[in-house]
Amino acid sequence: MQETVINIEGLSKSFGANKVLDHFDLQLHRGENLVVLGKSGSGKSVLIKCIIGLIEPDHGKIQVLGKNVLNLNHVQLDQVRVKVAFLFQSNALYDSMTVRENLEFPLRRHSIQLSAGDADQMVREALQNVGLEHTIDMMPVDLSGGMRKRIALARTLILKPEIILYDEPTTGLDPITSQEISALINQIRDKYQTSALVISHDMRCVKTVAHRIAMLIDGKCYAVGSYEELAASTDSKIKPFFD
Amino acid sequence: MFSMPESLRAFLHETGEIARFSLRFFREGFQPRFEWEEFVRQCFLVGYRSLPLVGLTAFIIGLVLTMQLRPTMVYYGVEVQIPAMVGIAIVREIGPILTALIFAGKIGSSIGAELGSMKVTEQIDAMEVSGTNPFKYLVVTRTLATMLMLPILVLLADAISLAGSYLGVNMYETLTYPLFFKKVFDNLTYIDIIPAFVKTFFFGFAVGIIGCYKGYYCEKGTEGVGLSANSSVVASSVAIFILDLIAVQISDLFQP
Secondary structure, eight states, X not given: OOOEEEEEEEEEEEETTEEEEEEEEEEEETTOEEXXXXXXXXXXXXXXXXXXXXXXXXXEEEEETTEEGGGOOHHHHHHHHHHEEEEOTTOOOOTTSOHHHHHHHHHHHTTOOOOHHHHHHHHHHHHHHXXXXXXTTSOGGGSOHHHHHHHHHHHHHTTOOSEEEEESTTTTOOHHHHXXXXXXXXXXXXXXXXXXXXXXXXXXXXXXXXXXXXXXXXXXXXXXXXXXXXXXXXXXXXHHHHO | OOOOOHHHHHHHHHHHHHHHHHHHHHHHHTSSXXXXXXXXXXXXXXXXXXXXXXXXXXHHHHHHHHHHHHHHHHHTTOGGGHHHHHHHHIIIIIHHHHHHHHHIIIIIHHHHHHHHHHXXXXXXXXXXXXXXXXXXXXXXXXXXXXHHHXXXXXXXXXXXXXXXXXXXXXXXXXXXHHHHHHHHHHTOOHHHHHHHHHHHHHHHHHHHHHHHHHHHTOOSHHHHHHHHHHHHHHHHHHHHHHHHHHHHHHHHHTOO
16 A cells, blocks of 8 residues: 555635635655646645645645644644755745755755755755756846746755645746656656655646646545546546646 | 724724734744844845945935025024034934935835745745744844844934034034034033934834835735835835834923
């Protein structure tokens, strides 16, 4: 039986009268790429922000690596966050810092004791993984959209996480760069044996990275299956995504 | 039944939210871990980088104030009192209020825009998942920096303004530097200097906390960043005038 690294049960979240998640259930298994597919505004980003503790849900249970993140204090939550990386939709690179400082930030902030040499080596290794070692002393503003996405990806890798949460990793990128990022997601999984939860509605990305797909429709996990299984579905709510 | 106008309700709501934000500053600001590195960086940014603008404005105000006062003082035959009068005006009111308003325009807007931009590009969320308390890293350091740097800027602005006034006096007559400052300080007492200095800490706090509040809760994407910057300046300028009014009332209690 596959080990579950994220287990979500009965998750609900409303913003005023708008019920975004309604008793949502999902399991992410170790070593898989699971894509959550849904329309814009369907609550995909809310879901992963609940997982990482950025948004507090109204009801439900979220277990990450065996710990219920809703019951953790700040220190305990930080310990979980060392093992769970988050790639933000807008990259969230710190504008006032160089690429090196951006990558060193999580290392320093999680109070990881490292010599300057070790930190430098880790930064360079993370940048090598995304093919952008030469940008180490550049500012984010000097990079293209695709490069920024790669740097953001390198930052998620710096702590060697067990789980990576990708929030629309290819949004705003051209088709070629989107494919490169999708390929990179697979390379990272193969190299570091990470588990990934990918939020997307880019079907090329979905097809490239997904081992399984969970359909988020009307706030619920409407269906789960492989790309081929769901693409063959005749369900009127699933079919439009694959047409 | 009395129904409160929507604008008044919004104003009271925001005032309450800023008060709550300020309480959080005092609750979290003095708990470990303190972000020394970021605090020093902010002191440099808000203090040193404001100095040229504050200095230039202060010099011109000192010079112009002296030139504007002169005809009236000559008319009444009391031009010898120009240094004393300018000194009191600058130290008690013009120096602190003018520097604080320039500071609100330059630093309040930049804090509002910077934090607003960080909010809409998810940098604040990224900080939180990187094991950092963004409130302490961004809000506490910036607010403490504005609290510390504004009084220092006011002291420098007062000195530069008096230098401008000295130049203004010497455009029409010859007055030595020591004599000019003797006339200024002979007419200043601690009751003039201390309250004027103390109130600048509160001005600095208002500029910092309001700028941070506006940026930290920025909404509506890039449009919201502009609104944050703009409303930071407006709200902190109003706060400065209100605090000044309160400070004058309190300092008057100690006047002989």
